[in-house]
Amino acid sequence: MDISIVVPLYNEEESLPELTSWIAKVMAANNFSYEILYVDDGSTDSSWAIIEQLKLEYSAIKGIKFRRNYGKSAALNVAFAVAQGDVVITMDADLQDSPDEIPALYRKIKDEKYDLVSGWKKKRYDPITKTIPTKLFNAATRKMSGIHLNDFNCGLKAYRKEVIKTIEVYGEMHRYIPVIAKWAGFKNIGEQVVEHRARKYGVTKFGFSRFINGFLDLLSIFFVGKFGKRPMHFFGSLGVLSFLLGTLMALWLIGVKLYHIALHLPYKREITDQPMFYIALVAIIVGSQMFLTGFVAELVTRNAPERNHYLIEKEII
Known part of the structure; x- marks a missing residue:
């Protein structure tokens, strides 16, 4: 037809x-x-x-x-x-x-x-x-x-x-x-x-x-x-990036405080009183959640019946 x-x-x-x-x-x-x-x-x-x-x-x-x-x-x-x-x-x-x-x-x-x-x-x-x-x-x-x-x-x-x-x-x-x-x-x-x-x-x-x-x-x-077949590449990458960003921000705050303590310099605010601390905390939590989301999505994908379904155009056997 x-x-x-x-x-x-x-x-x-x-x-x-x-x-x-x-x-x-x-x-x-x-x-x-x-x-x-x-x-x-x-x-x-x-x-x-x-x-x-x-x-x-x-x-x-x-x-x-x-x-x-x-x-x-x-x-x-x-x-x-x-x-x-x-x-x-x-x-x-x-x-x-x-x-x-x-x-x-x-x-x-x-x-x-x-x-x-x-x-x-x-x-x-x-x-x-x-x-x-x-x-x-x-x-x-x-x-x-x-x-x-x-x-x-x-x-x-x-x-x-x-x-x-x-x-x-x-x-x-x-x-x-x-x-x-x-x-x-x-x-x-x-x-x-x-x-x-x-x-x-x-x-x-x-x-x-x-x-x-x-x-x-x-x-x-x-x-x-x-x-669709590799969700960890998406969620995992964003999760690791967010986690590392939050960790670096937290380490920066800690480093600045230790620097002031070592040189006996006045330190106006505690770490937990600074907005950056909460931004860093949220970034770490979001990063962890996204990584776990990617892990769960990867488990679901690996157990899906079409996990190894690939489109073959031609073949010689």
Whole structure:
């Protein structure tokens, strides 16, 4: 099979017939073998009933329905598990992503040998309250990940099959799939300018909390990707640094007092009366706690079933 088209959706009953017809038209024009995987993320409208009706007309349709709303990451993860196409295309169901972009994304993967190609909605039809935070979010992600994409959160993406069968998407990590793919060893990541269309049906699911959660998720994926198998390197290093800093401060205070005593010089304040003493004490305690945290995390990691799970691309036995 050439292409699996994954479409997570939540209350998109109006757009589904038009989207399906449009996808089928593009696939037929390019002679692609394909499947459409609709994942109903706990919709409260008639979205699932429409998917069942569309299945009678389009044999390529497959569907998964959640009992409640779990989020886009969960929808993508279950769809990735069952997708069969050599190239997997993800897109939103609100018709803001154009199916006409699919052939170009497919060729990027097959002909130019990319692992992942992310859409870039260079010209957007969003209010400024959404575009400015999005630019800040993309800039921070580029800086921390080292991946030079302009639009990490674009729903229109193309993946080589090996990518989606290797990575795991959870929480709200769907916006960081390029970062997850890079940490999994898929470094050939590209970008394609795509059309952004104005919303025709329904209402946006956008909320300001996305950016707060997004920043926390970025820190999480950065830490797990870099130190997931060696947490002592992170906590232990910071713990030792803090402990040594606090110890040096305490030794300095003691040394200064002994110096004054040896030379019979007046000493105005006791060590315990000085603010630096308490700063040193806190640094020593925090350092000890961080070191112990790293030790416990290391024990947990060593007992995890995936402790020796490494991604092997090729082998000769």
